[in-house]
Amino acid sequence: MRRELLLGVNPDLFDGIDGSTDSELLFYLALTFGLEDDPLDGLERAVGEDTGYGLGVEHPIQMTVGITDGKRVWAARYSSAHRSRTLFVSQDAATLRALHPEAPRLQRLTDEDRVIVSEPLGDLSGAWVEVPESTAVIVQPAQTKSGRSVRSVRRADRAHQGVSRVATAPH
Numbered sequence: 001m002r003r004e005l006l007l008g009v010n011p012d013l014f015d016g017i018d019g020s021t022d023s024e025l026l027f028y029l030a031l032t033f034g035l036e037d038d039p040l041d042g043l044e045r046a047v048g049e050d051t052g053y054g055l056g057v058e059h060p061i062q063m064t065v066g067i068t069d070g071k072r073v074w075a076a077r078y079s080s081a082h083r084s085r086t087l088f089v090s091q092d093a094a095t096l097r098a099l100h101p102e103a104p105r106l107q108r109l110t111d112e113d114r115v116i117v118s119e120p121l122g123d124l125s126g127a128w129v130e131v132p133e134s135t136a137v138i139v140q141p142a143q144t145k146s147g148r149s150v151r152s153v154r155r156a157d158r159a160h161q162g163v164s165r166v167a168t169a170p171h
Contacts, residue, residue: 001055005029005048026065039067039074040136049080064118075116076136087131089139090115095127114139 005025009017010032017028026046027035035042043065052060059080064087066075077087090096093109099122100106109115116139120128131137 001048001052001057001060004051004055008032008048008051023065026063030067035067036069039069040076040138043067043074043076043136047078052080066116072138072140073116074136074138075131077131078134082133084133086118087137088117088120088128089131089137090117091126091129096121099127 002022002025006014006017009025009028013028013031017024026043029046029048030039030042033042033045035046047061047063049061062079062081062084064075064077064085066073068074075087075089077084079085090113093106093111093113093115096106096109096115106115106121115121116137117128
């Protein structure tokens, strides 16, 4: 399957591939398929699920992934078997700071920040929201009525194969 996916990378980008990891190949495929213009579409098209099915792989995809443009973060969880690894987003930074007063990095979070993790950093009720299966979240700046910039979390639900577009309102 890797060979077939490598052939899908834009020839202009191919020489940039240094290693042999699946994540590096996914990144270059996503760049090939428009990651910079539409990150979720580029990611969805890069996944290669049809290629895997065509080669007889029963469940070709198992991933949690995060990408950023420096201002926004896109994170997704997806698997062909619909039992992907977990992904969580913090409910609010104040709760994280209270849960981990000993963690300097968490103490530097502003009230507008969000944290995305594969497993919750503790069991404080209400601190973490599990990202549903076959879903992407987008953490991005948003404007409030006062004009102050805050972080918002938007969710994209599965509409068809792969991870799809934003479907719900900001957090």
